Amino acid sequence: MAESEQHRTGPDGRRGRPLLRVAVIGAGMAGILAAIKLQDRGIECDVFEKGDSVGGTWRENTYPGLACDVSAHWYTYTFARNPEWDSLMAEGKDIRAYFERVARDFGVLERTRFNSEVTQLRYREGAWDLKCADGHEGRYDFVIAATGVLHHVNVPRFEGIETFEGAVFHSARWDHGVALDGKRIGVIGTGSTAAQLASALVPRAERFDLFQRTAQWVLPRDNVPYSEEEKARFREDPEALEQLIAELRAKTLEGYATAVIDADSPELAAIARICHENLETVKDPELRRKLTPDYRVGCKRLVISSTFYDAIQQPNAELVTSPIQRIEPEGVRTADGVLHDLDVLVLATGFLVDRFIRPTRVIGRDGIDLDEVWADGPLAYLSMSVADFPNFFLLNGPNSPVGNFSLVEVAQHQIEYIMQLVEGICRGDYSEVSATPGAMRRFEAERCEAARKTIWVTGCDSWYLDKNGVPASWTFSYDRFVDETAAPRMEDFEVR
Numbered sequence: 001m002a003e004s005e006q007h008r009t010g011p012d013g014r015r016g017r018p019l020l021r022v023a024v025i026g027a028g029m030a031g032i033l034a035a036i037k038l039q040d041r042g043i044e045c046d047v048f049e050k051g052d053s054v055g056g057t058w059r060e061n062t063y064p065g066l067a068c069d070v071s072a073h074w075y076t077y078t079f080a081r082n083p084e085w086d087s088l089m090a091e092g093k094d095i096r097a098y099f100e101r102v103a104r105d106f107g108v109l110e111r112t113r114f115n116s117e118v119t120q121l122r123y124r125e126g127a128w129d130l131k132c133a134d135g136h137e138g139r140y141d142f143v144i145a146a147t148g149v150l151h152h153v154n155v156p157r158f159e160g161i162e163t164f165e166g167a168v169f170h171s172a173r174w175d176h177g178v179a180l181d182g183k184r185i186g187v188i189g190t191g192s193t194a195a196q197l198a199s200a201l202v203p204r205a206e207r208f209d210l211f212q213r214t215a216q217w218v219l220p221r222d223n224v225p226y227s228e229e230e231k232a233r234f235r236e237d238p239e240a241l242e243q244l245i246a247e248l249r250a251k252t253l254e255g256y257a258t259a260v261i262d263a264d265s266p267e268l269a270a271i272a273r274i275c276h277e278n279l280e281t282v283k284d285p286e287l288r289r290k291l292t293p294d295y296r297v298g299c300k301r302l303v304i305s306s307t308f309y310d311a312i313q314q315p316n317a318e319l320v321t322s323p324i325q326r327i328e329p330e331g332v333r334t335a336d337g338v339l340h341d342l343d344v345l346v347l348a349t350g351f352l353v354d355r356f357i358r359p360t361r362v363i364g365r366d367g368i369d370l371d372e373v374w375a376d377g378p379l380a381y382l383s384m385s386v387a388d389f390p391n392f393f394l395l396n397g398p399n400s401p402v403g404n405f406s407l408v409e410v411a412q413h414q415i416e417y418i419m420q421l422v423e424g425i426c427r428g429d430y431s432e433v434s435a436t437p438g439a440m441r442r443f444e445a446e447r448c449e450a451a452r453k454t455i456w457v458t459g460c461d462s463w464y465l466d467k468n469g470v471p472a473s474w475t476f477s478y479d480r481f482v483d484e485t486a487a488p489r490m491e492d493f494e495v496r
């Protein structure tokens with residue numbers, strides 16, 4: 001029997017619709033996860049990846065000092081723990097190797113079409129027509145968008161940037177052909193990326209200039225190494241590893257996750273105290289003043305680093321706070337008239353965070369364009385489903401939890417939720433499922449209401465805020481996220 005004619009039979013003996021075919025867009029952390037979970041249930045899937053290898057953000061970011069400031073053991077799939085992490089927080093290259101290994105071991109590579117950028121998805125007569133830039137076309141019953149959040153680079157238009165005679169690139173487009181040792185290096189930005197770059201590059205550069213527009217709060221955290229004995233114990237005793245992960249998780253969730261959604265919480269006050277004390281370790285009062293933010297701790301994503309302040313206090317490092325006026329052939333000219341001569345200029349200027357699956361054109365039921373639905377900002381019920389886009393779900397989508405915690409765990413909760421909706425199709429309960437417009441509106445209204453208590457709206461600009469100044473994030477408790485994603489409330493879904 002041809003695959004397309006095969007039928008599933010539900011547990012109650014009812015005959016379901018033909019075997020599902022699912023398209024997963026993106027082979028980063030979330031796409032690999034989706035493919036594995038679909039395979040587990042015997043569901044066919046094709047993974048579309050526009051790059052030439054898996055790993056998503058860990059493939060694209062290769063800058064010196066790249067690491068994950070979330071504890072490595074927590075930043076792993078529950079079904080593929082990794083006793084071999086060398087330290088509390090892992091280096092980027094090790095995280096990339098982990099995702100590559102999982103993708104290989106779980107057969108995801110065979111299902112992935114590399115160098116295949118999906119340009120269009122159109123819902124027609126109960127299924128999605130998919131088109132790729134390379135001309136490939138397919139038809140799928142279900143689509144999972146796993147395209148990441150921090151993916152589209154933000155390259156500000158600095159006047160004269162094209163005249164710069166040195167090397168210039170965005171931190172997520174690192175040019176490894178460019179020499180760094182003994183060079184004059186400038187970095188624009190003071191986010192998590194810039195802090196890691198400073199720690200890695202100050203010791204290598206002749207001179208290091210950090211161009212700061214806004215100071216950042218820095219939470220110190222030592223990157224404790226794991227001994228060979230500890231690794232052996234984690235290998236031999238998975239329970240001990242799970243215990244460690246539970247502790248790491250609880251510590252972050254009870255502290256940070258509670259802190260950010262309640263600007264008046266004691267948890268936030270405790271974190272703020274640590275950040276203020278950390279700042280006091282900067283010896284030069286003038287430098288300390290320049291490094292002092294004019295907004296509350298936690299308003300922007302915390303920079304987690306025990307090395308940044310040390311790096312920026314080195315004699316060859318300078319914190320430049322005069323605004324950038326223009327880029328000239330020799331370097332960066334600031335508003336105070338100073339020309340900062342540079343060989344290398346790195347734009348650690350972050351990402352366009354409201355893109356999600358776009359620029360892929362997604363056309364839902366009755367010709368509705370996702371771009372129009374999202375004209376005022378991306379929305380999705382529980383961050384996963386959009387009304388009138390049946391059988392189309394997002395992982396780490398709009399307003400999903402983001403912050404200093406494990407996006408791997410977030411994606412795992414979401415995929416289990418989505419799989420329950422997929423199983424409804426497999427059982428033949430329905431053939432189309434998407435959030436109702438009412439559920440989407442209600443969720444968004446509640447989310448915006450909850451946002452008013454968060455630390456993110458207390459007077460700073462950050463990538464957490466959308467163009468209307470509303471946090472584009474999960475503004476409820478993390479417990480609520482876990483509860484809401486445990487099982488779909490079917491009254492919030494339109495099924496056909």
Ligand code: NAP
Pocket residue numbers: 067068069070150156171188189190191192193194196212213214301324348349350351403461463
């Ligand atoms: P970011 O936090 O968005 O920081 C961008 C920086 O560039 C900011 O300091 C910003 O200044 C500055 N900037 C942007 N446009 C500018 C302009 N026109 N002129 C001057 N300065 C400009 O970006 P990121 O550091 O790449 O981090 C993004 C996110 O990636 C993080 O928040 C985090 O979620 C993730 N990340 C995680 C890790 C990790 O260890 N887990 C590491 C790196 C990144 P303003 O503050 O004034 O806007």
